[in-house]
Amino acid sequence: MKTTRLLILGLVGLLSVSFGLSLANDPRPASGEERSWRTAARHSSGIAPDPVQLADTAIVQVYAAPTYGWRGYFAVHPWIIYKRAGDTAYTRFDVIGWGGANVVRRNYALPDGLWFGAMPAVLVDHRGAHVEAMIDDIEAAIARYPHADEYRSYPGPNSNTFLAHIGREVPALRLDLPANAIGKDYRPASRPLGLSPSGSGVQLSLLGLLGLSVGVQEGIEFNLLGLNFGVDFNRPALRLPAIGRVGLDDAASSDGATGERR
Secondary structure, rough: HHHHHHHHHHHHHHHHHHHHHHHHHHOOOOOOOOOOOOOOOOEEEEOOOOOOOOOOOEEEEEEEEOOHHHHHHHOOEEEEEEEOOOOOOOOOEEEOOOOOOOOOOOOOOOOOOOOEEEEOOOEEEEEEEOOOHHHHHHHOOOOOOOOOOOOOOOOOHHHHHHHHHHHHHHHHHOOOOOOOOOOOOOOOOOOOOOEOOOOOOEEEEEOOOEEEEEOOOOEEEEEOOOEEEEOOOOEEEEEEEEEEEEOOOOEEEEOOOOEEOO
């Protein structure tokens, strides 16, 4: 009984700390003006490399930004962009839960645009000749996404489920979705066991509501009702709900023909 009480108190303490950090890192516009989805800023953040200046370079990047409104304190929306060598513009893919039967959208917004006023962060940045094969695998993974005609913000399938699917199919991405990427752990009841979202480990998950992931990129992560707690040993950090990550940055990057890490 005492052990159970201590575990509950510890869980509540972690939740309080992670939510407090999320509040301190307020994703709303700095102007303080009330945000409307119709008027929220969607302009370029200036993060993406200039595709014209780097026309001869193949590039893949993954972004995540706080979701719109109050949900931004708890969850992120991710997307992937890429260009092949010779291209002077990016192709963007993400899952959007409104406006059509097929939720997988191509070029829904600017490659590195603000997500309804929220600044995106880079999760993956790969450049060089080795990226061409990676793009082939990404496009094949997008075509095989099994939930293209369904969407649920909680517990999934949603935009994080989509990026987790790509991560599993293309482990060369080294995609480590943060703990507040709610929906990344969604798995159908018929397939509770499989690869972790990074493709570097294993995962047991019951509809994204209860589970465990162990992997090179994720470390050890527990999922309770969509709230994720864990420890990343690859780049030491705590994995917490709401804030996502507290510790060293874990953005995956590589450059050059061999994919040498930058």
